[in-house]
Amino acid sequence: MSAHVVVVGAGIVGASCARSLARRGARVTVLDKGAPATATSAHGEGNILVSDKGPGAELDLARYAAALWPTLAAELADELGPRFPSIEYERKGGLVVATTDAGAAPLEGFAASQRAAGVDARVVDERQARELEPWLTPSATAAVHYPEDAQVQPVVATEAVLASARRLGASVLGHREVRGGVVEHGQLVGVRTDAGTVAADAVVVACGPWSGHVAEALGSDLPVRPRRGMVLVTTRMPHRVHHKVYDGDYFGATQSADAALQTSAVVESTAAGTVLIGSSREQVGFDPRLRVQVLQEVAARALRLFPFLSTAGVMRSYLGFRPYMPDHLPVVGPDHRLPGLFFATGHEGAGIGLAPATGEMLAALVLGERPEHDATPFRLDRPSLAGHLAETAVAS
Numbered sequence: 001m002s003a004h005v006v007v008v009g010a011g012i013v014g015a016s017c018a019r020s021l022a023r024r025g026a027r028v029t030v031l032d033k034g035a036p037a038t039a040t041s042a043h044g045e046g047n048i049l050v051s052d053k054g055p056g057a058e059l060d061l062a063r064y065a066a067a068l069w070p071t072l073a074a075e076l077a078d079e080l081g082p083r084f085p086s087i088e089y090e091r092k093g094g095l096v097v098a099t100t101d102a103g104a105a106p107l108e109g110f111a112a113s114q115r116a117a118g119v120d121a122r123v124v125d126e127r128q129a130r131e132l133e134p135w136l137t138p139s140a141t142a143a144v145h146y147p148e149d150a151q152v153q154p155v156v157a158t159e160a161v162l163a164s165a166r167r168l169g170a171s172v173l174g175h176r177e178v179r180g181g182v183v184e185h186g187q188l189v190g191v192r193t194d195a196g197t198v199a200a201d202a203v204v205v206a207c208g209p210w211s212g213h214v215a216e217a218l219g220s221d222l223p224v225r226p227r228r229g230m231v232l233v234t235t236r237m238p239h240r241v242h243h244k245v246y247d248g249d250y251f252g253a254t255q256s257a258d259a260a261l262q263t264s265a266v267v268e269s270t271a272a273g274t275v276l277i278g279s280s281r282e283q284v285g286f287d288p289r290l291r292v293q294v295l296q297e298v299a300a301r302a303l304r305l306f307p308f309l310s311t312a313g314v315m316r317s318y319l320g321f322r323p324y325m326p327d328h329l330p331v332v333g334p335d336h337r338l339p340g341l342f343f344a345t346g347h348e349g350a351g352i353g354l355a356p357a358t359g360e361m362l363a364a365l366v367l368g369e370r371p372e373h374d375a376t377p378f379r380l381d382r383p384s385l386a387g388h389l390a391e392t393a394v395a396s
């Protein structure tokens with residue numbers, strides 16, 4: 001009989017794990033404490049980026065994931081048909097801009113290190129930058145074009161992957177909160193929910209910033225924390241931003257361990273004609289309160305890139321919580337302290353982009369196969385997490 005796998009979390013990472021497992025013949029049940037596709041995956045920008053990652057394991061994973069997305073987009077369109085909304089996959093490319101003399105050399109140096117790792121990172125002059133983005137500030141001191149960057153509509157993409165998983169036999173159950181684990185002879189063999197117990201051969205925790213809470217309920221621990229971000233959405237306007245455009249401070253913000261507020265300019269258009277303006281990062285727990293200061297800082301930074309936005313109307317703002325890991329790498333694979341427990345979480349702001357690669361790696365590991373992409377750097381027992389993990393005692 002095929003393995004039965006419970007996936008906790010119906011965001012895009014959990015959906016991708018479910019789809020990849022079901023494609024390999026596993027019986028899959030997806031549980032989510034809320035409605036599917038409504039948490040972290042619904043509060044991002046749908047980014048599929050290589051431009052914001054330095055050489056190393058995460059960049060290698062991002063390049064692998066970027067190669068999977070065109071095939072995934074085509075498969076979803078074919079499986080679900082024209083009546084299902086488009087996931088709006090677009091390889092629009094990215095443009096990273098420095099607006100100070102001090103920021104120019106570090107930006108170009110970072111691009112050089114990425115090129116050495118195989119990324120298409122093209123330093124462009126002022127004329128070329130203006131050809132790519134005619135409304136860009138004339139104060140730009142350096143710019144790098146990344147043709148490989150892409151974007152999807154994150155909610156539709158998540159719903160599409162879940163729909164595909166369902167077509168393959170997966171069961172997706174919303175409003176099912178996991179409250180504990182079922183352990184027999186030192187192995188996790190199921191979960192207890194507020195609607196009853198679900199037996200399983202393996203349990204995958206893929207619920208983003210809430211993964212730490214679920215891990216604890218199952219008798220383990222995971223040092224994932226919520227990192228809040230806020231986004232402004234303009235009213236519809238003529239299409240003036242053609243790429244994902246962000247300032248040179250963005251990479252430093254993503255890699256910082258500082259819990260205090262950090263902002264950088266990230267500006268991009270949507271197919272609907274709105275413009276998304278970010279980004280911010282701060283560790284304030286799951287505090288959902290609006291902070292006007294954050295939005296002011298984000299807006300001010302965006303104006304340095306695109307002065308024309310000073311006349312744009314703001315339609316709304318929203319916030320979400322990214323799953324932050326202390327070493328800035330996701331966790332994909334088994335819990336070495338509790339057999340039967342697996343994790344697919346900790347992607348911070350890269351969950352949309354890395355989801356299909358995560359699903360492929362995780363499914364292979366759960367089913368005892370060798371992943372196509374090396375999962376070793378994302379193991380829970382990696383040295384960079386040694387000081388953050390407790391040795392968990394599991395009661396039979």
